[in-house]
Amino acid sequence: AALHTMIQLLSMFNFMKVELGDRMTLRSKEEWRAAGAEFIGTLLFVYLGCGSVVATGMLSIEMTSARLIAIAMAHGLAISFLTGATGAISGGHLNPAVTLAFVVAGKETLMRAGLYVAAQLLGGTFGALLLKWSTPGTMVGSLGAHDLANGIYGAQGLLLEMVLTFVLVFVIFGVAVDRRGPGVIAPIPIGFAVLVDHLVGVPYTGASMNPARTFGPALVSGNWGRAPLVYWIGPCLGAVLASGVYR
Amino acid sequence: AALHTMIQLLSMFNFMKVELGDRMTLRSKEEWRAAGAEFIGTLLFVYLGCGSVVATGMLSIEMTSARLIAIAMAHGLAISFLTGATGAISGGHLNPAVTLAFVVAGKETLMRAGLYVAAQLLGGTFGALLLKWSTPGTMVGSLGAHDLANGIYGAQGLLLEMVLTFVLVFVIFGVAVDRRGPGVIAPIPIGFAVLVDHLVGVPYTGASMNPARTFGPALVSGNWGRAPLVYWIGPCLGAVLASGVYR
């Protein structure tokens, strides 16, 4: 269903630079290697990101500024080194919203994007599963699944997720896609963007910016939260907006 | 009024290397693209910086070392990746004091500087507005607006803001302007400078070094603090001093 929603969203942007791509794509060895990198990268991202939520939850149940920093560093720096490690193979998206931004900008075909998003959602699910197996049952909790904090309205959460994902995609386009940007160090500012986004967003929505990060632990733990669509619509809108603004 | 003060300050330095620039500047498409980058960059900086103050304020009302670190990382790393993402388009100033330093050094015309500063102040205001809309009314507080801490005199705050901005501009000139510096990684030391400045300055003045960061949330929240000029004069003096020392 989630994948289906994604495809619907993608087709809405058909009037943009979107290219369908060739069915042959799916027979190329290189494509599958790229999808494999997206699968492993997203798996490790979810294992480490959600793992930091579970691990710091063993130390103190309530959220504190120190716990917030640990969670933000885990997510942000993990994106930094996983993007660095998979960038040469797959581009290092590790995030359906990022893949969508590339499709809308005409830099990725719909075919390849579908393969990527499937790999990312599968990776997110296996990452959450592996984390569940690593953790004593009494400490698993909701595996770091996202939900709106008390007092935050759905529209506020959606606006925040949109702005934070805009930040992420704006930085990706500025430092990694734009040839005048500081190419070789790109994984560092991209990771810093995810880190800061978490410092701001965790007390509001948990700070997703990434439907695969939301999907995996929700599926494995059964905690879908009280506004699950916020985590698909917010990031996708932010990604498309940033992709549009950058041109 | 704030913009007017800025222009007065700028004209004071007419005897330096300041160039007026051409009215044609304002018709160039590239100039407006650069101003747009300054607008978006400053908007996101204020959203994230002030957002970290509001978000950690939801976790604990009083300032602690952990909260201080979260706020410092948010401001410092945001400057790092936003400078990286906008650097190739506008130079990535995102700060009227930095633009002033470039004017005084003869590296930016007054015309372009006026356009930049307007874009920065507008960006700071919209960033604060967007943050207000993302946040439940009971938690908005003063949106991270600056004020002198209890017991700090205006002169002390001004000296501190001057030194901290000197640090920032000294580093920008050393790593990004000076051709012998480590060009490609420049956004990293610049972000670290802002981060450390916050670790020192937040308990004194909130650590501005940037009139646009001060202006936006003050306007939107109505909290101008008990010494608003400190946040214009301190940063401008520090920026001009560093620009002079570096030559």
Place this chain on the structure above:
Amino acid sequence: AALHTMIQLLSMFNFMKVELGDRMTLRSKEEWRAAGAEFIGTLLFVYLGCGSVVATGMLSIEMTSARLIAIAMAHGLAISFLTGATGAISGGHLNPAVTLAFVVAGKETLMRAGLYVAAQLLGGTFGALLLKWSTPGTMVGSLGAHDLANGIYGAQGLLLEMVLTFVLVFVIFGVAVDRRGPGVIAPIPIGFAVLVDHLVGVPYTGASMNPARTFGPALVSGNWGRAPLVYWIGPCLGAVLASGVYR
């Protein structure tokens, strides 16, 4: 005994790309210089990593999120700069599991690997000794030796150590070995991987990923923990798996 186990493990992978290497290796001056770099690098890593556990233990006995961050930064950033400083001399492994990954990938001979692992274990031991001599007896504790946390099963610890070491070796191969990766900045993502691994793993197993880090303080303090083999088998399995996946 530990060294013996290591050699047994190594021979199990004989069917891979493993090369024995030449006895002459051990007479080459360059080889000994490389082994010296591994010795000093691992010594300093254990001194600083365990030192951060002991030092923060002086401030608060229980583990908190803030203490976790300090320990994670110490281990992760130390790997970053020590890898950077020894990389040109020895490759900057500083970890028997990393050396094993290179052997399995056919990028290091068994002969040289034996020399490296001996240097690493010796370095880890001297690092722990130096730390003991620097510290008042009442504060030495277990010198940061590893043990499973209460409630964590051996199999969970082993799975976690395997995944976390997989992360480390996956990143090393992606950013430092792969020529398409961001070569010059490689020590930064590698350090970030160790940092994030600690944010997740410390509340489970102490987060080793490195048998030399486990071996030194265990030998010097006499604290071998309740599942010492977890810290050899988990990292070695993760390293071999990542080495296999990357090809």
Place this chain on the structure above:
Amino acid sequence: AALHTMIQLLSMFNFMKVELGDRMTLRSKEEWRAAGAEFIGTLLFVYLGCGSVVATGMLSIEMTSARLIAIAMAHGLAISFLTGATGAISGGHLNPAVTLAFVVAGKETLMRAGLYVAAQLLGGTFGALLLKWSTPGTMVGSLGAHDLANGIYGAQGLLLEMVLTFVLVFVIFGVAVDRRGPGVIAPIPIGFAVLVDHLVGVPYTGASMNPARTFGPALVSGNWGRAPLVYWIGPCLGAVLASGVYR
């Protein structure tokens, strides 16, 4: 007196590669520009480093892991960006122990080293003075001056300062002096070394590794601690040892 001790120490190493240099050095404009960079760089380092001690002291009087992290980040990241900003002008030593290491390695003449060390001590003093003027009298405390913690013997403090300075100089030689090292990003691992050294050393000795950092606030605040020589002998021994080992 401190300067005199320094000169005596320097002459002890006359049998090494030490070169006296030419009196003409002191007439060269470039030399004075370099000394100026050392003065400003050390001034800002002491202002920011000691400033973080004073600022976090306003939030909580006792040392906690969070306060430790803030202090460590301030010192480490400040060295990173100040080294980056002054590196092209003076080499970015900002530390008499580092200058000593270069003298012993034959990479700096005694003449120039004397000029540098004088500039560093003067910079450290003015940095402490500026910080004092920025701070309300009731909060100045000892301005971040160093002292051995309760229960730490002088010999332990000296050993620790020696090892931590060894780390710093080992990294400087590995990443900045060695041509095979990752030159352009050198300021980052060097800053990380200072950061981690603080995470370990602050609860023992305050973590100096730098006689200029110790000298300035001691002179201005009058707090010389109970073992002031530890902060000269430890760093100098560590620096000379690392300089010797690296060759």
